[in-house]
Amino acid sequence: MQVPFTPRPRTGGRKNKLTLSAKEYTKVTGTIASVRRNRQHFNDEDDYRGSDQIEPSFIAEESFVRAPLNSRVISGLSAPSPKGKEKEERMDDMPLEVQEAFILEDLLFVLMGIEGTHITYHEEYSPEDDDPLEGVRFVVSRTLDPSLRDLVERILPLATYYTAITAFIEQRSHLDFGLVNHALCASMRDMLKDYQTLLSQLEHAYNSSSQFSLQKLWFYVHPTVHTLSLIYQLTLELATADQSPADSSSSSDDDLDARNEALGLGSAKLSAVLSGIDKNGDSSGIAVKGGEVLTIIHDRLQNMYGDPAARTLYGTLLRAAGRPYIAMLRTWTRTGKLNDPYEELCVKEAKFINRGTLEMDYTDEYWERRYTLRDGSTVSSSDKRHHAGVPAPRPVSGRLPGGACIPPLLESWKHKILLAGKYLNVIRECGIEIQNDATRPDETQSMDDEEFFKSLEADYAFANKTLLQLLVKDQELLPRLRVLKRYFFLSHSPFLTHFLELAHSELRKSAKSASLVKLQSLLALSLGADAHGDDMAFREDVRVTMMGSVLYDFLIKIVKEKGDIGGVPAQEDGAESGGEGGGSHARREKEREKEKAPLSAIDALSLDFAVPFPLSLVVSRKTVVRYQLIFRFLFHLKNIELALSGMWLEQKAGPWRAVAAADSDFARWRGRVLVLRLRMLTFVQQLLAYVTSEVLEPNWRVLEGKLERVQTVDQLLRDHVDFLDTCSKECMMTSDVKLLKAHGKLVAVCQMFAVFSSAFTKAAHLALNGAETKEARDKRWDTISRFEINFDQWFDLYLACVQLNASRENVALLPLVLRLHSVKRASSS
Known part of the structure; x- marks a missing residue:
């Protein structure tokens, strides 16, 4: 040009x-100054000296009068x-x-x-x-x-x-x-x-x-x-950047909208009501600050990278604006302290969540929600749109506002940044002084500096290594998990037999009448009878507790509402969860009546495990509930097995052995009772063998191998939760409702049959002594027939459900299908 x-x-x-x-x-x-002094504003010196718009002290100063800007300042100050x-x-x-x-x-x-x-x-x-x-x-x-x-x-x-x-x-x-x-x-x-x-x-x-x-x-x-x-x-x-398209409307339109809004006719208000817009998620009230400023500068730098002047200018501004952001970031990753007074950093803190919530936290809030990313993404999910507390994106640019907008250069590092600070924060909560020996970075580091990212990686590695050593070695994580596995998975079954013998009378009471203090004392005696090694060190952490609902009803409710046991309610108290859909009133009333029925102590019994901080992050209340569900599942089967075995011992002597050959009617009835008992005992034993030897033990060995090679704390948490999820799934506790109902009914039939053991023995005495009436004989035949019909009906339905689940989604159930088929063939022969 x-x-x-x-x-x-x-x-x-x-x-x-x-x-x-x-x-x-x-x-x-x-001399332009002399030209201006001879112009209209300076013809009369007394006029501008006397003006009340001018500070006299300035006019008295000759240097100011002669200053080049004086004419313009005087002109601008005058009206x-x-x-x-x-x-x-x-x-x-x-x-x-x-x-x-x-x-x-x-x-x-x-x-x-x-x-x-x-x-x-x-x-x-x-x-x-x-x-x-x-x-x-x-x-x-x-x-x-x-x-x-x-x-x-x-x-x-x-x-x-x-x-x-x-x-x-x-x-x-x-x-x-x-x-x-x-x-x-x-x-x-x-x-x-x-x-x-x-x-x-x-x-x-x-x-x-x-x-x-x-x-x-x-x-x-x-x-x-x-x-x-x-x-x-x-x-x-x-x-x-924080303006919406509506901000560019004319003033007349704004006045019209204001009048309509005052009259209740505002279109914006009506649209918000009809569409259910969440006013709390509006981003218009959030200033452009923090990560959003850095993102805008970075985007302009990238878009104009071909212009050397723009590249130099925006690069300088990005480095200057990023220094306080980097300072806050490094304080977080090096000490675990979040010093973000204006909410500019990508990490935010929920201050209402503290260590005290761990005692009753059934949702892992301390670890998952105390420190989170402002964009709502997690390590397992990058979805930023459907998390509570995440502001809505800007209408025009689509960027998240303020600190929720993570600078592009840190997008791939955001999870390591979050975890590094979380790890160190846990260590600080334990009262341990953090000594990071890594070389402190230069204060002039910027986000485009390779050394900056190397220092971030070093901070993450240090925090991860320190907390992992604290959990695994100092806090003896693996020995505690072995104790959990031994007692909650009934791998140390002698203690259970001893405990049931000691607490037999107390467990026959209702759950509300049973004394937890007495049961805890009896449990301590049972655990101390043959405890050794880790059992001696951590047996006092095992406690007795009573649940508020029947196991299978509780599992069915969870599957209906959540689809799995990942969102277990805080207590198994039978209270309806807020996520339950609108079922019929009659069904809800029926469930309430069912919950009002007294629950026996044997059905409500469970164990609890006290875990100190910071191990409570790994063995949280949420994971303890999963251990409890597996324990109750095994405990009911083990209790039925012991009852049926006691029934077998009872039927080896007395009237069951002295049978007259001429009494063919009693012999046939006796044979059907013994066969049904054998079928039930075989079914329970096969199910227990499958759960213990083909589900829990193999998965536990896999978990032990992973824990010996684990490199990160987050991986440790995932491995532990994956282990419990796999066990729950292969134990059929997260299967469909039909399978859970069939299992619950089948186990209830076996349990009721064991309860009728004394009634069968009494009927046998009456039959042998010749004191049995026709009504009594018909009653014992009717009783055994009903047990056989119910067992066959629910066993066939249970087998069909297991086969269906094994063919569709849970291949691990195939060994159980073979075991159940063997039970069916034995009964038919």
């Missing part, structure tokens, strides 16, 4: 036509004259040299945001109504020579950029905008100092050199125009 030529003073006829001498020409073009009432001074009657002199002087002030004489505010500019972040627009006199006006109009955008950037710095330096904005404004302020230095140098050149021209001014400020335009575009984007 060709630069317009500025005419030079000539020694020709044009000069001779003027009434000024050569000396006077030199005075006009060389502005009404628009259009002053006749504009024409410049086309002046020589080009004089026009250039006046315009040069105006430019030196306009570039500082001060209105000039021939360069004035745009006619539509209003300080009260216009947004200062858009800058002040200036226009040059229409009477200026076109060759000069074209060059001036190229320089004028600098004034708009400067005023807009200055307004942005003033606004975003407020405390509410956070440390990142403060650092960004400080860096911009330093750049404006260079711009102001340039203007002062230009002003000195203008006052001291008669050769200074508009062309030279353009030559010196031309690079600065591009630089300030880049900063101006960034400030505009930062200023408008």
